[in-house]
Amino acid sequence: MIKQPSIVIIDYGVGNTQSVANAIKFLGYKNVKISCDFNDIENADALILPGVGAFEEAIQNIKKRNLVEILNYQVLDLKKPILGICVGMQLLATYSEENGKHEGLNWIKGEVKKLNLSREFSVPHVGWNDVIIKSKDPLFTKNTDLSNFYFDHSFYFDCYDEQNVIAYCDYDIKVTAAVQKGNIFGVQFHPEKSHNNGLKMFRDFINSIS
Structure with a gap:
């Protein structure tokens, strides 16, 4: 029997941790843990950084839990796979301009900017949007x-480097997806x-772990 990968969803006080865990467990993966314990992070095969809410609170919570150093080591030095979701994705950037200028993890160079759209497009951008996939492998196979989604x-x-964008949506402007x-x-x-498209993406991420 093939051993299932160990997945840790980073619990830093801001996020949709339980709903992410439930979705992955629905796919049949049982070795899923919500934790900010250093041993759990070190022993995981892959990490997920969820997030809802404001960038500033999210990055401050990560710093308060002393997670920056261990995450840098696991992700940048050991090359452990990590998936950021929503604000968790924005934390990967160099900085955010939300409520002032705040430094991010700077793993993927770029800025988190306010959606400045035409009047007929509402902000926040809430709801379903078609996604144009630039690179199907491995997240969108x-x-x-x-x-x-x-x-x-x-x-x-x-993103400063367009090559780092693997999917986007058209919402008045080209929004990185x-x-x-x-x-x-x-x-x-x-x-x-x-729904099903999100579950497919989770499965693709987990299947890419080697």
């Missing part, structure tokens, strides 16, 4: 182009709220 955000990740740099992945949408 089971999803077709223009698969729709559920979004809920007022800020977006403007997913990013990747090596072992580092992020999605602006909520896969745990995106």
Whole structure:
């Protein structure tokens, strides 16, 4: 029998941790833990950084739990796969302009900017949106182009290097929907709220773990 990978969903006090765990367990993966314990993070095969709410609170909570150093080591040095979700994706950036300028983890160079849209487009961007997939492997191998996902955000990740954008959606402007740099992945949408398409994406992420 093939051993299932160990997945730790980082618990830093801001996030949709339980709903993410429930979605992954629904797929049949049992070795899933919500934790900020250093031993759990070190022993995991992959990490998930969820998030809802404001960037500033999210990054401050990560710092208060002394998670920056261990995450840098696990992700940048050991190349452990990590998936950021919504604000968890935005934390991968260099900095955010939400409520002032705040430094992010700086794993993927870029800025988190306010959605400045035409009047007919509402902010926050809430609801279902088709996603244009630039690179199907590995996050979107089971999803077709223009698969729709559920979004809920007022800020977006403007990557300095366009090659790091693996999917986007058209919402008046080109909004980054997913990013990747090596072992580092992020999605602006909520896969745990995106029904079958979100479950497919979770399975693709987990299948990519080696």
